Amino acid sequence: MKSFLSWRYYVALFILCAAVGILIGSVGQMTVDNLKCRSKGYDNEHFLAYCRSQMYADYEHGALFYGLEPSVTNNIRRAEVLFVGNSKVQAGFSSKAVRDYFNSINIPFFVLGFGYGDESAFTQALLTKWGISPKVLVINADPFFSEKLSPPGRDAIEGKPAFLWRLLIKSLFQRVHRAVCLVASDVCPESEPSIFRSARDGQWNWIGPYTEEKSVLIDRPAQMTISQEELATAQKLGENFLDQIGLDRRCVVLTGTPNSVLDSTGIATALAASLRTSSIFPAVDGLSTLDTVHLNLASAERWSGQFVRAMDPILEKCISASVPSHDGMAGIATAK
Amino acid sequence: MLFNSAQFIFFFLPIVLSVFFLLGRLREQMLALMWLVAASLFFYGWDDPYRLLLLILYSIAFNFFIGRMLLANQSRILLTIGICGNLLLLGYFKYAGFLLETFSDVTGFAVQKPNIDLPIGISFFTFTQIAFLVDAFRGEAREYEPFHYTLFVSFFPHLIAGPIYHHKEIMPQFQLQENFRFHISSLGLGLTWFALGLAKKVLFADVLAQYATPIFDAAAAGKPVGLLDGWIAVSGFALQLYYDFSGYSDMAIGLALMIGMRLPLNFNSPYKAQSLIDFWRRWHMTLSRFLRDYLYIPLGGNRKGPRRRYVNLLVTMLLGGLWHGAAWTFVIWGAIHGCGLVVNHAWNKIADAYRLRLPNLLAWALTLVFVMLAWVPFRADSFSAAFTMWKSLLGFHGLAPGETMTATQLATAATCISALLAVALFAPNTQQFLSYPRVIVAALRQPTRFVPSLRWAMAAGVAFGIAVSFIITQRPTEFLYFRF
Numbered sequence: 001m002k003s004f005l006s007w008r009y010y011v012a013l014f015i016l017c018a019a020v021g022i023l024i025g026s027v028g029q030m031t032v033d034n035l036k037c038r039s040k041g042y043d044n045e046h047f048l049a050y051c052r053s054q055m056y057a058d059y060e061h062g063a064l065f066y067g068l069e070p071s072v073t074n075n076i077r078r079a080e081v082l083f084v085g086n087s088k089v090q091a092g093f094s095s096k097a098v099r100d101y102f103n104s105i106n107i108p109f110f111v112l113g114f115g116y117g118d119e120s121a122f123t124q125a126l127l128t129k130w131g132i133s134p135k136v137l138v139i140n141a142d143p144f145f146s147e148k149l150s151p152p153g154r155d156a157i158e159g160k161p162a163f164l165w166r167l168l169i170k171s172l173f174q175r176v177h178r179a180v181c182l183v184a185s186d187v188c189p190e191s192e193p194s195i196f197r198s199a200r201d202g203q204w205n206w207i208g209p210y211t212e213e214k215s216v217l218i219d220r221p222a223q224m225t226i227s228q229e230e231l232a233t234a235q236k237l238g239e240n241f242l243d244q245i246g247l248d249r250r251c252v253v254l255t256g257t258p259n260s261v262l263d264s265t266g267i268a269t270a271l272a273a274s275l276r277t278s279s280i281f282p283a284v285d286g287l288s289t290l291d292t293v294h295l296n297l298a299s300a301e302r303w304s305g306q307f308v309r310a311m312d313p314i315l316e317k318c319i320s321a322s323v324p325s326h327d328g329m330a331g332i333a334t335a336k
Numbered sequence: 337m338l339f340n341s342a343q344f345i346f347f348f349l350p351i352v353l354s355v356f357f358l359l360g361r362l363r364e365q366m367l368a369l370m371w372l373v374a375a376s377l378f379f380y381g382w383d384d385p386y387r388l389l390l391l392i393l394y395s396i397a398f399n400f401f402i403g404r405m406l407l408a409n410q411s412r413i414l415l416t417i418g419i420c421g422n423l424l425l426l427g428y429f430k431y432a433g434f435l436l437e438t439f440s441d442v443t444g445f446a447v448q449k450p451n452i453d454l455p456i457g458i459s460f461f462t463f464t465q466i467a468f469l470v471d472a473f474r475g476e477a478r479e480y481e482p483f484h485y486t487l488f489v490s491f492f493p494h495l496i497a498g499p500i501y502h503h504k505e506i507m508p509q510f511q512l513q514e515n516f517r518f519h520i521s522s523l524g525l526g527l528t529w530f531a532l533g534l535a536k537k538v539l540f541a542d543v544l545a546q547y548a549t550p551i552f553d554a555a556a557a558g559k560p561v562g563l564l565d566g567w568i569a570v571s572g573f574a575l576q577l578y579y580d581f582s583g584y585s586d587m588a589i590g591l592a593l594m595i596g597m598r599l600p601l602n603f604n605s606p607y608k609a610q611s612l613i614d615f616w617r618r619w620h621m622t623l624s625r626f627l628r629d630y631l632y633i634p635l636g637g638n639r640k641g642p643r644r645r646y647v648n649l650l651v652t653m654l655l656g657g658l659w660h661g662a663a664w665t666f667v668i669w670g671a672i673h674g675c676g677l678v679v680n681h682a683w684n685k686i687a688d689a690y691r692l693r694l695p696n697l698l699a700w701a702l703t704l705v706f707v708m709l710a711w712v713p714f715r716a717d718s719f720s721a722a723f724t725m726w727k728s729l730l731g732f733h734g735l736a737p738g739e740t741m742t743a744t745q746l747a748t749a750a751t752c753i754s755a756l757l758a759v760a761l762f763a764p765n766t767q768q769f770l771s772y773p774r775v776i777v778a779a780l781r782q783p784t785r786f787v788p789s790l791r792w793a794m795a796a797g798v799a800f801g802i803a804v805s806f807i808i809t810q811r812p813t814e815f816l817y818f819r820f
Contacts, residue, residue, distance in 0.1 A: 005790055006788070007520040007521045007788055008520055009793075010524045010788035010789075010792070011523060011793075013790065013793035014524065014527055014531075017797025017801065018798070018801040019801060020798065021799065021800060021801015021805065022804050024798070024801070025801060026805040028802075029805065055809075166809075169809075
C-alpha cells in the first residue's frame, strides 16, 4: 500500500476520494438519522415517498419531478389515464380495485397526486417538464386549480443544488436502508410513519406503514365549500391548465373524493360545468375516512371500484382499446 | 465567513486561488497581491461588511502610519500613542462592558452596560499590529509597501483566529516571486493540511461538543452534576477546544500553503506535555510567543531575580487570560496558569538543587489533570457554574450521573472521549505527519518534504469528503476561538 505518487496524481486522487467521502458521509448520516423509517414496504417497485423524519420527510415530489426512481418517468409518460390532485386522490385511488380494473383492460394508468396539499401548479410543472400527454385525465377538483405550491413542490421546481443533492442522497439512502434492515433488522426500529409509492402506477402504500386503518363514517354532507371568488379563480386557472394539456375536454374527468369536511362534489360539479368536462361521482353509501378527509382503505376500494367502472364510456371514447362493459353506472353525471 | 462552510470551500477558495495564480502566471505580482487583499477583506466583511471593513481598514491605516513614523523616528511617545490607540480600540469593543459592569458591582452605582458586539478577529489583528509597532520602534521592522502591510494584517487564512504571525516571517514571503507561481505540490500539501484540520473540527470537536455542552449548561443552571458526568464534560471540553482550535490552525496553514505561503505552527500535541511550562510551549504557540516577546520580556522576564520573574509570569498570564475574554472567569483561568507556572519554575529549581525527578507518567498525569481543572472557569459561564463543576469533579455531588445524560449516552460519550484522547496522546500530530518545518525561513521557498502516497491521498481525501458531507447536511458551527 506504500506506493508513492506524483503530486499531480496525488491531488487528482485526493479530489476523487473527497467526492467518494462526501457521498459516503452523506448517505451514512442519512442512514443513521433515518433508521427509524419503515423498511418493510420496499420492493422492486416501491420507493419511500415520505418518512416522518426531519432529515428525510418528502421524497416523492423530487423523485417524480426528476425521474429518480427506475422507469418512473416512462411509466408516467406511458400512462393513458392519469389521476391528479392532492393526497385525497392518492387515498381514493390507491386501491386494488383500480389496479385490477386497468390491468384487466390493459390500459396503463398512473396515480399522480401529491402530499403537502400540492395541486395544479406543481402538477402542471411536472406534466410540462416531461411532455406528458395522457388520453384521459382524472382530476380531484376541489378545486385543484390553484397557484399555491407546497415547500417540497417549490423546492423541486426551483431545483437548487442543495435540494438536488439531498434528493440524490435520499435516493441512495433507500438502497442502504433496505439492505441494512434486511441484514440487521435489530437496528431498524421501524417506528416512523412512512409512505411507500409504486413507481409503476404511483399508488401509495400507506395503510400500515403510515397510518392504521380507521373508520370515521361520512354520515352527513360536508358543509364547507369555497367562495365564489375562489371558484372563479379556479375556473380561470382551470381553463389555462386544460388549454395547456390540450386534451379533448370530454376526456377530462372531474370528481371529488368523498369526505366529511369539504363539499368536494359540489365544487367539482360547478367546475366541470364551467370547464365543460366530464365528471363522475359514484354514489356509494356508508363510506368512511381515516381522518374525516382521506378515504380509508375499505371505502377507497368500494368507491374507486365504482368510479373506474363508471369510466367505461369515457375510456371507450378516448382510448382505442377494448373496454368491457360493466354494470353499476349509477351516479354518473357527464357534463356536456 | 467560516472555513468550514460550503460557500468558502466550494466558491470562495477556488475563485481566490484561480484568479491569484492566473495573475501570477501573467507576472502581475502587484495585482495578485491586490486580489488577495480584496479577497481577504471580502472574507472578513462577509457577515457585517460596513462595520467590520470600516474597523479593520481604520486599524490598518492607523498602524501603518504610526509604524512608518516610528521607522523614521524611534520615538517612545509615538509608540505609546500607537499602542494606546490599539488598546483603546480593543478596550472599547471588548472590555467596555466588562469594565462598566465591574465598576457597577464594586461601587454600587447602576451603570447601564453598553451593547457592543465584539468584532470578529479584533484580538488577533490588534496583537499582530502591536508587535509590528514595537518592532518598528526597536528598529527590527522594515518599511513596507501599503499593500504588503494591508495583506500582512488581513491575509484571510490567519485573520480571524491566527496563528498570530510576525511580520518578519510573512512579509518576505509576499515578495518571493516563486510564491506567485502555481505549484501542484503546494496545493496538494495545503489540501492535506486543510483536510486534516477540517476533519478535526467537524468530526472530532463538534462531536465532543455534544457531550460537554449539555453538562456545562446543566451546571450553569444549578443542576447537580455527578462525578462521572463532570469528568466527561471537562475532558470532553479539553479535547473539543484542542481539536477545534488546532483544527482551525491546521486549516489556516493549509490555506496559506495553497497560496505558497508558510504560517507558523500553533500547536504541538499539548496534552503530551509533562509540565505546565512544556504545555505552554505546545499550546497556542504563537500567542505564547507574543506574550513572551512583547509582555514577559519587556516586564523584565527572568533578568531581575526569581521573585520578579514570578510576578512577571503572573502578570503575563493574567493579561493572557483577559485577552481571551472580557470576564473574570478568564482572569481566574489566567491566574491559575500563572500560579501553576510559578510553582513549576520553583519546583524545577528545587528539583535541580536536590536532583529530584518526577516519573514521566506522574508528571504527565499531574499536568493533564491541572490543565483540565483549569479549563473549568475558561468554559463556565460564571464563577458559580465553575465552582459547581469543580465540586462535581471532586465528588461533592455524588458519583451517580445527573439528569443530563442517560447511562447509555454516558457510556457512548466515555468511549468517544477515550478514543479521541488516545489520538491526542499517542498519534503523531499534523506537522509530524506532514513534515512541516518548525522554523519558517521567510526569504526562501522551502521545499516540501512530505512524500505524497496513495495512502495519504485516500485517507485525507475521504476525511475531507466526510467532513464536507457533515457541513452540507448540518449547519457549520463557529470555531471556539472566534469569540476571543
